[in-house]
Amino acid sequence: METFVFFVAAAICLAGALGVVLSKNPVHSALSLVGTLFGVAVLFVAQNANFLAAVQVIIYAGAIVVLFLFVIMLLGVDRAENLSVDPLVGQRAAAIVAGVAIFALPVAALATTGWDATGAIANLGSVSDSAVPDVEGIGRVLFTRYIFALEITSILLAIAVVGAVMLAKKSPKAADMIVDLPARPTSTDADAASADATSEEGTA
Amino acid sequence: MIGAIYALDPLYLDGVGLAEVLITLGKVLVTFLILLLSVLFMVWFERKVIADMQNRVGPNRAGPFGLLQTLADGLKLIVKEDLIPNRSRRFVFALAPFLSVIPAFLVFAVVPLGGTFSEGDPGIVTIAGHETFAQLADPPIGVLWILAVSSIGVYGVMLAGWSSGSKYPLLGSVRATAQMVSYEAAMGLSIATLIMTTGSLSTRTMVSVQAGEGFAGFVPNWNVILTGIVPFAIFFIAALAETNRPPFDLVEAEQELVGGFHTEYSSIRFGMFFVAEFMHPVTMSAVIVTLWFGGPAGPLLPGFLEPVSGVFWLVAKVFVFLYIFVLIRGTLPRFRYDQLMDLGWKVLIPLQLGWLLLLAALNVGRDEGWNYAVVIGIGFFVVGGATFFLLSRASEVSRQRRELGEVDA
Numbered sequence: 001m002e003t004f005v006f007f008v009a010a011a012i013c014l015a016g017a018l019g020v021v022l023s024k025n026p027v028h029s030a031l032s033l034v035g036t037l038f039g040v041a042v043l044f045v046a047q048n049a050n051f052l053a054a055v056q057v058i059i060y061a062g063a064i065v066v067l068f069l070f071v072i073m074l075l076g077v078d079r080a081e082n083l084s085v086d087p088l089v090g091q092r093a094a095a096i097v098a099g100v101a102i103f104a105l106p107v108a109a110l111a112t113t114g115w116d117a118t119g120a121i122a123n124l125g126s127v128s129d130s131a132v133p134d135v136e137g138i139g140r141v142l143f144t145r146y147i148f149a150l151e152i153t154s155i156l157l158a159i160a161v162v163g164a165v166m167l168a169k170k171s172p173k174a175a176d177m178i179v180d181l182p183a184r185p186t187s188t189d190a191d192a193a194s195a196d197a198t199s200e201e202g203t204a
Numbered sequence: 205m206i207g208a209i210y211a212l213d214p215l216y217l218d219g220v221g222l223a224e225v226l227i228t229l230g231k232v233l234v235t236f237l238i239l240l241l242s243v244l245f246m247v248w249f250e251r252k253v254i255a256d257m258q259n260r261v262g263p264n265r266a267g268p269f270g271l272l273q274t275l276a277d278g279l280k281l282i283v284k285e286d287l288i289p290n291r292s293r294r295f296v297f298a299l300a301p302f303l304s305v306i307p308a309f310l311v312f313a314v315v316p317l318g319g320t321f322s323e324g325d326p327g328i329v330t331i332a333g334h335e336t337f338a339q340l341a342d343p344p345i346g347v348l349w350i351l352a353v354s355s356i357g358v359y360g361v362m363l364a365g366w367s368s369g370s371k372y373p374l375l376g377s378v379r380a381t382a383q384m385v386s387y388e389a390a391m392g393l394s395i396a397t398l399i400m401t402t403g404s405l406s407t408r409t410m411v412s413v414q415a416g417e418g419f420a421g422f423v424p425n426w427n428v429i430l431t432g433i434v435p436f437a438i439f440f441i442a443a444l445a446e447t448n449r450p451p452f453d454l455v456e457a458e459q460e461l462v463g464g465f466h467t468e469y470s471s472i473r474f475g476m477f478f479v480a481e482f483m484h485p486v487t488m489s490a491v492i493v494t495l496w497f498g499g500p501a502g503p504l505l506p507g508f509l510e511p512v513s514g515v516f517w518l519v520a521k522v523f524v525f526l527y528i529f530v531l532i533r534g535t536l537p538r539f540r541y542d543q544l545m546d547l548g549w550k551v552l553i554p555l556q557l558g559w560l561l562l563l564a565a566l567n568v569g570r571d572e573g574w575n576y577a578v579v580i581g582i583g584f585f586v587v588g589g590a591t592f593f594l595l596s597r598a599s600e601v602s603r604q605r606r607e608l609g610e611v612d613a
Contacts, residue, residue, distance in 0.1 A: 025293075027293075027296065027363075027366065028295075028296075031296070031299075031363075034359070050343060050344050050345045051345055051348070053345075054345045054348035054349060054351075054352050055348070057352040057355070057356070058348065058351050058352045058355055058392075061352075061355070061356060062351075062352060062355025062356060062358065062388070063355065063385065063388075066355075066358055066359070066362065066381060066385060069359075069362060069363075069366075069381075070362075070378070070381060070382075073362075073366050073374070073378070074378070134344070135344065135345065135405055
């Protein structure tokens with residue numbers, strides 16, 4: 001039964017992962033990513049890590065991919081990029097080398113441990129001990145053994161949030177810096193859009 | 205390890221045979237049917253109550269009191285022509301209604317539907333000689349399941365708006381996504397206070413904790429009282445916003461956006477959005493009742509009604525909230541968009557954070573044996589002062605910015 005669940009979930013994960021890479025449409029890529037995240041959540045449940053599964057869905061599927069989609073939709077997905085020109089010289093060759101190297105790294109790591117996928121089982125105590133609910137186990141470990149890492153991570157996230165706010169914030173004098181630009185002749189749609197934008201700023 | 209999943213319900217303790225599978229399927233079917241029927245009822249109920257408020261008669265043609273009106277509307281929707289706009293993206297366009305309606309169903313899976321909880325009873329019912337919980341599933345992460353599933357519901361709205369290939373639906377879905385993601389934060393925080401008070405994530409445990417003897421013997425031991433009403437109020441407001449009900453229905457503000465994200469939908473695809481939209485009040489009422497008002501827990505009914513007392517209390521409590529949902533829809537005007545965001549980020553979240561800290565301080569104080577009054581006094585002073593300062597500062601800033609005209613309403 002567990003093997004069956006594993007193979008179904010793994011198939012979903014792989015199909016989603018392939019979809020992320022191969023879809024032409026970025027929205028389809030993002031949706032495939034949701035599929036992968038769900039597959040991983042199912043694997044978590046099968047390992048009795050219910051909390052991780054729930055958090056996986058709430059945070060990754062419910063918040064992060066929604067943000068991805070938001071950005072994709074707002075930026076517009078109809079623009080196709082010109083694939084024949086490399087923005088960086090030698091970009092493709094470098095990508096191939098880096099890709100092969102990244103693939104070789106886990107293979108080499110596996111080979112040195114004698115193809116034993118996870119290595120020796122850690123003796124931190126089993127999370128999937130059914131006597132202790134996993135939420136309680138994670139909470140206990142997070143707030144005792146790993147409290148320093150937890151606090152440091154939270155400070156890091158707070159810094160990131162504050163940084164994002166500072167970057168997005170307009171200077172208090174922003175209103176003074178806006179000048180009324182003369183309206184440009186609107187020949188194309190793009191011009192009209194930009195003119196609209198400036199006139200909006202102008203009135204602001 | 206899979207075995208641990210079976211242990212979640214006493215039904216599966218003695219291994220899984222045909223009877224267990226059939227009982228589980230039966231529970232799935234019953235839950236599904238209850239929800240579908242409740243949607244039929246909810247649509248009728250809402251139209252009738254609003255008609256009463258506006259001095260109209262409301263639906264009165266199909267069936268007694270117009271009860272079958274929704275059924276007739278549903279049949280009409282099914283046989284209507286299914287239009288797919290030319291500029292839509294077909295696959296996503298077809299997928300979106302399902303992503304909207306399925307999460308609405310799934311939330312209901314963790315709601316305890318009955319069983320007796322008095323005198324430490326864990327809410328077990330017996331079906332054909334097999335003991336089981338009177339709810340579809342009781343995962344150890346029950347409350348998080350509600351959050352997770354309702355966060356998936358965002359996709360339906362978002363993708364529907366985008367894939368329609370038209371600007372009003374897109375605007376509606378962008379509004380909806382921002383709104384749902386914002387209010388999810390407030391909702392999650394208010395659930396955090398709940399988890400702290402109850403000490404469990406399982407919805408069934410929450411109900412059985414609330415079934416205990418309350419203050420002075422006659423006040424119910426409900427979470428809404430134990431956590432001091434504020435988290436519940438925040439949860440309720442967030443639930444209204446999360447389900448895009450008025451006064452937070454900017455998603456489909458018909459004066460501005462035609463029909464919002466489902467403008468381009470027709471026939472049964474629209475029907476699915478419609479079902480989801482009217483299922484939300486039902487599931488949300490059930491969730492509110494489960495989390496804050498003791499769910500099916502209540503005094504036993506006398507005589508032969510005793511076995512159904514859990515169901516009775518649940519239905520009675522849900523009914524009250526359904527009426528409140530309709531009442532709010534019938535009376536409150538819609539929020540402006542910047543007001544909506546201000547309320548979510550600058551009022552609800554800081555207030556809820558402060559309340560969470562206060563409750564945590566009370567908990568610590570109780571464990572350490574501090575003087576209760578002192579903890580409450582200092583807590584209110586610090587938390588209240590900080591919250592007031594933050595709120596007044598935030599609203600001051602936003603007022604200034606609005607006067608400068610930097611905020612697009």
